[in-house]
Amino acid sequence: MAADTDTEQPAPDVTLRVIPRDQHCVSRKDISSSALRVLYRLRDGGFQAYLVGGAVRDLLVGGHPKDFDVATDATPEQVKQLFRNCRLIGRRFRLAHVVFGREIIEVATFRANSDDGSGDREVEGGRLVRDNVYGSVEDDAVRRDFTANALYYSIEDFSVRDYVGGYDDVEHRLLRLIGDPETRYCEDPVRMLRAVRLAAKLGFEIEAATAEPIARLAPLISEAAPARLFEECLKLFLSGHAVDSFLGLERHGLLGVLLPESAKAIASNRSGALRRVVLAGLRNTDERVANDDPVSPAFLFALLLWPAYCRTLYQLQSQGMHAVEAQRRAADRVTVHQLDTIALPRRFSLPMQDIWLLQSRFGARQRKRVFKLLGHPRFRAAFDFLGLRLAASDEHRADVEFWREAQQDPAHVLAAQEAAAAEADEDGEEGEGTRRRRRRRRRKPR
Template sequence: MPDNDQHSSPTLRIIPRDQHNVSRKDISPNALRVLYRLRDAGFGAYLVGGAVRDILVGGHPKDFDVATDATPEQVRQLFRNCRLIGRRFRLAHVVFGREIIEVATFRANVDDGSGDRELHEGGRLLRDNVYGSIEDDAVRRDFTANALYYAVEDFSVRDYTGGFEDVQNRLMRLIGDPEARYREDPVRMLRAIRLSAKLQFDIEQATAAPIPALAPLLAEAAPARLFEECLKLFLSGHAVESFLRLERHQLLPALFPETAAALAANRSGALRKMLLAGLEGTDKRVANEEPVSPAFLFALLLWPAYCRALIALQAQGVHASEAQRRAADRVTVHQLDMVALPRRFSVPMQEIWLLQSRFGTRQRKRVFRMLAHPRFRAAFDFLSLRLVASDEHADDVEFWREAQLQPGDALSAQLPGHQGPVASEAGEGGEDAGEPRARPRRRRRKPAAAGE
């Protein structure tokens, strides 16, 4: 890894306890237990990374990582509740009920010839299990803010890359040459966005500069890993800021290409306004510790792409109900090339979309069938959200809001039993969109009597 900046030669700076706010009371007791047992066994052990960074800025971390010079096998010998995981990065997980303390051995940047450090020809890091010193480990980490080590023996913070000053200045800075580090692991571009959004840090100029040109490298990342990164980006309580920063650094077209194209083509800005309102609602739910379904999240993120695909199909003369199904399938399949959205989320996502065209119905049987649909509540919430973009569906929102509150008999009395199709929305078909017609039952002929 070429280094051409101030962090190429690590210089230790020790920040004593009276000059920082990291306290043992802010650290998980289980993490402290791991640290002290490693130290008592003669190993070096430090709290490292996000926990130290977050405490320094007044946060309350939930995850605590430990760095040590003990190998994973030596860690396992010390803890009966330990399991070793990973091939690309060998790690020890010390399990305390629901809490897992991740213990990583100091890693080096050099290849010792053992085959435990492997680079792709494009510079992407495939495996990294060559162990080294704490100085090696510090410069191998991604951002300076993540390369801070808290020592339990003297309660100091140890800084080898200028990270302490960067945290004070609220700055995300890559360690080493930014372009080389992004090529080594393209997902670091998303990590820069996510962490800066979470911490309200600025991305340092040299760290930000290569991102637009290198954004296409995200296509080389595993789609399953990008799915996990999307969940971290949008379900950690900072979805709006993450989205804005993806736009600002031109990463949105790489991560959600069809959504980016649809937003660019939507001159009124209504789709973007709705999307941001939905992400704001997501952030509020996370802040209130309420659940957010990934299916609803991706229904929101891909809705502009679905609308654009639907309009294109209808312009080709495809029937409304068929256009809806084909648009949903097309958008889902194309997005799967980039992000591995599991079927347990993609199917309900499509149902949320397809139910939108049925909110215009007022026929009794269809109303009760709609209310009983397992995806009704999510689809209704989505319809309500669409009011941000247009008040076209205000009457439908009011009707279905009242329908949920009324007893069945009272609701049934208000509804006609036989009503013709009601156009649900322009260009999306009527109430029968997507509903196969029932065939009339054929009467069985009685068998002929003997002798006839």
Template sequence: MIDSQSPDLPFSPPSTPGLPVRVIPREDHGVSRKQISPNALRVLYRLREAGFGAYLVGGAVRDLLIGLQPKDFDVATDATPEEIKQLFRNCRLIGRRFRLAHVVFGREIIEVATFRANSDDGSGDRAMEGERLVRDNVYGSIEDDALRRDFTANALYYAIEDFSVRDYVGGFEDVENRVMKLIGDPETRYREDPVRMLRAVRLAAKLDFGIDPSAAEPMPALAPLLAQAPPARLFDETLKLFLAGHARASFVGLERHGLLGALFPETARALAASRGGGLRALVLEALASTDRRVAEGLSVTPAFLFAALLWPAFCREAALLQKSGLDALAAQQRAADRVTLHQAQRIALPRRFSIPMQEIWLMQPRLAMRQRKRVHRLLSHPRFRAAFDFLEMRVVAAPELAEDVRFWREVQGETGIEPGPDVDGDALELGVDELPPPRRRRRRRAPRGEARRGE
């Protein structure tokens, strides 16, 4: 969906008198109608037939130019949201701050946005609360709209009337050169919306682009501004960074541009203090595993992701607490609580993910206890599979754990019982062929003198 404009503050565009347009004809670019969603084409053609300008815009054009298949197709037009709704019975208007039209085709939603302008001549709908922009529905021209976007690669427009690509800010050349470049002064744009720094890293990782030096240079100094972003928004951005199939590249990008400490302060400190790079290797292996699962169409839980990203912080905190005199188990439990609490102040981590994350951590020392009498309790734990997968990845940082991994693999094979909450505990001590007979419950005899039922 369209997310390339700042949701928080108005953009002060560069002073460009008479913004020129570069028109790339169909024969000079690789965008084909065959690659565009038929529903998006329906929207484009209907708007055009009604006399409005209509363009495929943003990430869809960028992705098609480099040979990727977009997941979403967004449309920009000079029709107002109310005019769009009159054209499409399957349309609903959403948003207060940014009024948008959603044209619904079953499970697919084509998002249609009206060209927006930066300056308000009084005819638009713009409202401020202090320094915060609460409504920004000031409409303008396609040139205005292009300047309001964040990156040049996202400011390309595919015109349905002649199948050309329109470029107002040099984005076509930047896509060809595979570089993310900001529109306007980078420091100004980051101060308007610090989350743009995360978007730059995420898109560069996704597209295998570089970040232009002018866009990369201010990031380390401005990284602390991310603390001003709402924790709930940072949670959403984190999921986009790490659950879209390019988690490892995103992590490396955050490190390279000085942003890791802004999202995961305690993890960054723990990695800086660790020796040998084992903890970092574990995190990278976990993220690479996440990327493989996404590529294979398998599910990925944020609980496991955050367990990996915050494991270095958990290990460091537990070690410090043990040095202060706490026993190992108490130190681990307190470390889990502290790391979770501190991280939630930066990224809003819902309990449905933080609790399983902690269980994965706290099961790790229990997996080192290989007494048979305790095995059934662990195998029956609902988080056993995630904890065991985590143990397997820990071997990257601690090769001595390979014996524990081998043991648990053998145990699962020997029992023939699927790990889960319904495992019979006796099956693991006696073997599956030596299950004890079911215990018969004695019937309670009625006291003398008490009449039997039915008598």
């Protein structure tokens, strides 16, 4: 049986600090009414109840949380008895979800950091695969990941309770792991990605001891479930802080583990053009999120894996492969290789490939091909992607201008283009002094 790593590390110091209501900015008016109903009913039922984690952290820095989580000493079964609109979920972490229409308030029982054998905990190879050992609020605070996430808002007196120094860390905009960083990352390697994401989201600095092991332990991330890494990628890049998340992955040596082929392509691209395209696309993504505009995961991964696609395409064409075949092979190869790390669903990978493959068709100006491309279901996404490529060079600016106008009135644009071409031909012929007739090939009789 694998050793329980949680019991081998010394317990972090726990010292309760109570920040009274008049010394913090968390207000009930900024808390979901559904979360308040859960807190009050748990209290009235004789249980401890706290708003906890990211919601408290975000409210302290002036943010607007989307999710409100509750921690309590009530077991999931006891929570279910109090709320008819409750369902129990989870194997690794048994949780209660209290449902109010489209809003779900997640209620978790205080969990302990060590197991005396009476709880339900399972560790495999240093990884927690099941963790349902219940304890006190102090135990619960110690087992959380970052100090900034171990803050508890009490519905009893509206104070904020801090057990591990998280309040000061939030004030100093510092992200610090609770406990030994290396041990905590080994327990769950995805915490390294979470550190980068939270630092980007909050504008926090990752504390030196928390940051130091990341580059060394980065390869552990490849052992995480590909489906989980897909979800983590969406959180990293679709939460409005994509640029800072990308820069954080680069800075801490995580990009090469999460997106290995793109990282290699960016490193080998001396001009920096591929990296500029990615950053331009991520800035655009952040703007869309800020404006509440949709961003498709297919477009996001077309952007993130574009450097890998370009590098693979170049390699195949340099081997003498025909351009069209090389494009298809490159798209398939990059997709398959990335699936080893991130489980990209086909409903996103196929449109992603379409975006890549349509890029070569924007140079075609023949009437039939123009109308066919305009009617392609991925045209708009592919055209937007073409615009991002201007961050690399002006090579495609004429194509961008043509297709932008073609979307308004394709027939008019094509007629003007044909007229301009004809006029250019006439000017060239007049310069020769004589007009040459175009010779027609005689058709052979059938």
